[in-house]
Amino acid sequence: MAFPEPFPGLVIRYAYLWRREFLQGREEGVKDRPCAILLTVSDAEGDRRVVVLPITHSPPKDPALAVEIPAATKRRLGLDGERSWIILTESNRFVWPGPDLRPLTPGEPTSVVHGELPRALFEQMREKWLALFAERKTQGVERTE
Numbered sequence: 001m002a003f004p005e006p007f008p009g010l011v012i013r014y015a016y017l018w019r020r021e022f023l024q025g026r027e028e029g030v031k032d033r034p035c036a037i038l039l040t041v042s043d044a045e046g047d048r049r050v051v052v053l054p055i056t057h058s059p060p061k062d063p064a065l066a067v068e069i070p071a072a073t074k075r076r077l078g079l080d081g082e083r084s085w086i087i088l089t090e091s092n093r094f095v096w097p098g099p100d101l102r103p104l105t106p107g108e109p110t111s112v113v114h115g116e117l118p119r120a121l122f123e124q125m126r127e128k129w130l131a132l133f134a135e136r137k138t139q140g141v142e143r144t145e
Contacts, residue, residue: 009122
């Protein structure tokens with residue numbers, strides 16, 4: 001069974017590496033978490049590169065730097081009932097599928113997907129991220145293959 005094709009707005013389970021962990025020399029994220037795919041591009045070699053934003057229960061210090069996920073969307077995605085935010089100030093970049101995808105059901109690659117963000121929520125996330133990117137307030141971590 002193959003991994004699903006990635007696309008912007010898809011929420012996946014992923015071993016996200018926070019920038020602070022990366023700066024400490026870690027190569028692996030401490031825990032698996034849901035992440036939202038911000039964009040996908042194909043490079044000259046035909047590899048699909050993906051940029052993901054982390055989803056966390058920790059409220060952002062500045063609400064302008066994150067997007068809260070509505071409770072109804074969390075239920076539809078099969079996530080827990082706690083409040084969660086998509087963090088916009090950092091990201092992980094990797095070649096799809098990559099070794100850090102985590103299936104929800106062991107042995108089933110397609111189970112790395114929680115579901116898709118509603119279009120309006122994705123657009124809000126994208127627009128806010130683009131504004132922060134233009135202000136140089138975002139940082140990415142390039143993951144190893």
